[in-house]
Amino acid sequence: MSGEGSVTGRSAVSRRRRVLGVLIVVLVIALAWVLIKFLAGDPWRIDGQLVHNPPFRWKLANDQSLPHIWQVFGTMTRPIQPGGPALASLLFDFSVYTARGAALGFALGAGFGLSLGILLAHVRVLERALVPYVVMSQTVPIIAIAPVIVIGLQAGWFSVAIVASYLTFFPVTIGTLRGLRSADPRAIELMRSLAAGRREVLWKLRLPASAPYLFTAFKISATAAVVGAIVGELPAGVRDGLGGALLSFNQYYTIAPERLWAALIFSAGLGIVAFMLVVAAERLFLRGYRQTEELT
Amino acid sequence: MTADQPASASASPVVEVRGARKVFAGQSGQRVEALRDIDLTIGRGEFISLIGPSGCGKSTLLRLIGDLTSPSGGSVTISGKSAHRARLDRDYGIVFQSPVLFDWRTVEKNVQLPLEVSGVPRAERHERAARMLELVELSDFAGHRPWQLSGGMQQRVAIARALALNPQILLMDEPFGALDEMTRERMNLELLRVWQATGTTVVFVTHSIPEAVFLSTRVVVMSPRPGRITDLIDVDLPYPRTIDTRELERYFELVTRVRESLRAGEGREAGEQAEAGRRVRAEGLSA
DSSP states (O other): THHHHHHHHHHHHHHHHHHHHHHHHHHOOOOHHHHHHHHHOOOETTTTEEEEOSSOGGGGGTTSSOHHHHHHHHHHHHBSSSSSSHHHHHHHHHHHHHHHHHHHHHHHHHHHHHHHHHHHHOHHHHHHHHHHHHHHHHHHHHHHHHHHHHHHHHHHHHHHHHHHHHHHHHHHHHHHHHHHOOOOHHHHHHHTTTTTHHIIIIIIIIHHHHHHHHHHHHHHHHHHHHHHHHHHHHHOOSSSSSSHHHHHHHTTTTHHHHHHHHHHHHHHHHHHHHHHHHHHHHHHHTTSSSSOSSSO | OOOOOOOOHHOOOSEEEEEEEEEEOOTTTTTTEEEEEEEEEEETTEEEEEETTTTHHHHHHHHHHHTSSSOEEEEEEEEEEEHHHHHTTTOEEEOOOOOOTTTTTTTTHHHHHHHHHTTHHHHHHHHOOOOOOOTTTTGGGTTOOOOOOOOHHHHHHHHEEEHTTSEEEEEETTOOOOOOHHHHHHHHHHHHHHHHOOOOOEEEEEEEEHHHHHSSSSSEEEEETTTTEEEEEEEOSSSSSOOOGGGGGHHHHHHHHHHHHHHHHHHHHHHHHHHHHHHHHHHHHOO
């Protein structure tokens, strides 16, 4: 097709535009942050010297609640203990640790969620019997479940992964159920006319047809897995991950709020990376599919 | 209707429908008689069109022949075996009104689908799919995705796929109904060429009279409520049929013949309804 070259051209342009959009949003948020501090924060001081006195006072914008943006990034460059590594490099190591638990949890949860979805889609009786419990499992706060799992399985990154998988499987199960039933009824008849067995209908029709639904579920699950891994670290007393960091910086919040903010930025970053990885996989996997609208 | 089949049909029947009925359970529990007392014999290599107004059960009859639904009574046999057995033996190729191609497969892989399902080895799959695409003149598009093709081309892929296993019977349910008139006429010629090249038996559902006459060896006229066969019309136009066939006097005669037959079926139905209406009114008066 003659249009192919221009299609790639267009996608490159749209990718550049998307990156630009993200940068603009980050910039706007940073500016808003500075502006709020400028208008309603505590007096600005540099080395004890008053440089600016904001005209208003707003509790949520004082130095306790909202540290200066440069304080947050400044603290990343300094070690928290004399002679130790910079906070940013510490947080990076924590992120890698948490990412490991989240990735394993995502894999386990997605695998379990997919299998459960396939099972429920094929056995109607089971669907009616089990779906209420599946839904119920998600109404229990993860904070309440995490200690049970972590203590039952011994603290460690495997138990953390299990907590992450607990949050992961649900969207995948629901997405699978919906996706497996999204196949064109005519296509099902076509397979029937070819005397195709259930397994062939599943592999050649239902699963490929459900792929767009699955990737939507994976996107939700990927971020949920990061949250699950962080929450799972709390009762486990794991000190090597973001969960541990968030917990300890929480305790020092009144002294050094900017550290918690720094940890928060890394946590959010990890969630975004997880999401983007699924988006990349989706682009790769669904590139042959009919494009309805621009994929996220 | 079965008494005087043409010689070709009785010589080696492929499809034999005997006293077939189909009753559906309606929405409010009442029974809807979709087909009543269907007898039909189709000979090897015939091209049969089922024509009639909507609700006459022509698609249901097609689905009965293809074992996509089972009769409430009577029987359907394919070359002496049950329709069910025939489906398991993969004796059918099927083409719907929409092409029903799989987006995630290339054109070639779509044509290979029936071959994969029936366990044909990879090398042979490739070779046969290539031959089928050649037959429908789409070899250049083997690597394309279905959604990159026009509606007519997609339907040609669907035909190639349906023929990939070299089936005994090609079932087509209004395959060109969604195409514009120009494309449709071109597809008609194309289909006749493919039919003659493969020698398969075709059962073709349509509600276009010219299409039915142009394509078929025989036209089966059906009428609704209950769905039944009201006429069988032999189309004695010579093959190969070309665009000039549509100019022949005999062609117009046959089109008129089918149209009148359809109207007669409708008229009978209208008469019955009027009769029923009179009865209801009479009963109402007497009550």
